[in-house]
């Protein structure tokens with residue numbers, strides 16, 4: 001058996017098999033169970049029939065789904081218990097303890113992988129390589145089915161091959177290397193502007209002698225603006241001016257809408273349905289109006305896209321030359337015209353909604369980790385400087401020559417996975433940890449404890465961007481499925497290339513311009529709302545280089 005294990009949470013038998021990762025969850029749990037250590041035996045019968053994975057069991061019997069040990073409490077009780085403790089302790093979790101305790105996720109001082117109703121039952125036995133293959137290759141298309149928005153319905157009703165065909169078209173504009181080449185300069189522009197703005201701010205508000213001033217601040221609001229500006233630039237092909245001292249009213253309204261949408265999502269997701277019916281109306285109204293604004297923002301961009309497209313076609317027919325201006329993902333999709341308009345709107349809106357806090361938050365953690373590891377910071381900076389000098393201003397070349405930057409992002413997402421779980425509903429019955437898991441059960445790979453498990457990573461508590469380069473060179477036995485921060489396979493994060501490049505470029509320009517430090521090297525306490533984030537945003541000291 002391959003030696004790779006990942007931590008996995010247990011499963012909720014779901015009434016429906018559709019939900020959403022980023023948006024509202026349409027899954028109502030029928031029951032909540034917690035899986036404890038079960039060894040790694042899988043019997044031939046169900047295992048072979050359902051997953052094709054053949055393993056020999058100790059007692060030759062695959063245990064039934066309802067044999068999975070659980071707390072015996074209903075999900076509401078469990079939710080109450082989980083809600084009492086809203087943060088992940090920084091202390092490492094030892095895998096062994098996990099396995100012995102019947103309710104490990106509810107023990108004091110143990111990391112709780114997730115906190116939704118659906119996942120408060122989570123737990124983490126080791127998950128084998130074959131299990132991973134079984135889960136991630138038996139994907140099923142599912143998307144948000146928010147009934148209020150026809151755009152989302154356009155995607156939510158698609159499943160299987162139909163969904164996949166659309167996704168492959170979208171991948172061409174956001175995932176493939178030719179697309180990355182097109183949008184990378186746009187991200188680079190925004191990252192450079194961010195640093196320019198920060199330099200001015202440090203000079204104006206910082207302390208110390210001129211030219212070497214330092215400024216200590218909470219960068220989280222600026223990082224949020226950076227992520228929104230970068231997303232708009234790549235997706236709509238236009239800047240919305242969030243770094244200016246007086247952004248337009250339209251931009252301010254848009255940022256408000258995105259903030260509101262993100263802030264109101266967790267309570268709407270986590271409140272039990274009955275409570276939601278009683279107290280959720282104002283929340284829902286705010287949430288819906290925030291979405292309305294985000295949709296109307298997208299509509300306006302699409303209208304502009306049409307105008308741009310028709311004028312460039314007009315030019316083309318006049319002078320016979322193709323317009324060479326890159327008009328963002330939206331422009332590309334419209335120009336190609338392979339997806340229906342509803343699908344373009346749905347995908348664009350989902351890209352906008354999924355792409356802001358998911359990158360802004362890991363950037364906070366990255367600045368903190370680089371700040372509290374000064375020697376390592378210097379090593380990354382040296383590599384970045386050398387690569388930047390050689391690249392002659394080409395951001396793509398500069399990133400290629402600085403693998404430690406890529407390692408920094410992977411390391412941040414290992415320790416602080418912004419989405420704490422990856423979920424699948426297997427389309428066929430499978431066997432996990434010797435338990436029979438019926439088709440349609442929500443199975444969650446739990447990234448937080450996996451990233452901190454000594455069974456999976458050597459010295460898991462050490463922030464070591466170099467580990468990923470070493471791992472590449474030893475590819476083979478047991479190295480797969482360690483990096484699941486963006487999910488896996490056909491359903492993996494569609495914004496992955498945007499996110500990776502956006503974060504690397506910003507860190508690159510920051511390291512070229514500033515030395516980072518933090519006043520305390522104590523671990524950051526984290527909390528889980530919709531995503532994993534710092535309980536209190538870390539304050540970072542920026543010293544101009």
Ligand code: HEM
Pocket residue numbers: 021022142143167231350351352354355356358359362413417418419421422423484485486487488489491492493494495496498499
């Ligand atoms: C560090 C940043 C990010 C992380 C860690 C992350 C993580 C994830 C994960 C784990 C999934 C589910 C994948 C799976 O089930 O296999 C996902 C899906 C998704 N992400 Fe991201 N994401 C990030 C940034 C972004 C950005 C920047 C965008 C948009 C520009 C985005 C848009 C989406 C969308 C639209 C989906 C749903 C894809 C689908 O179901 O087809 N994400 N993301």
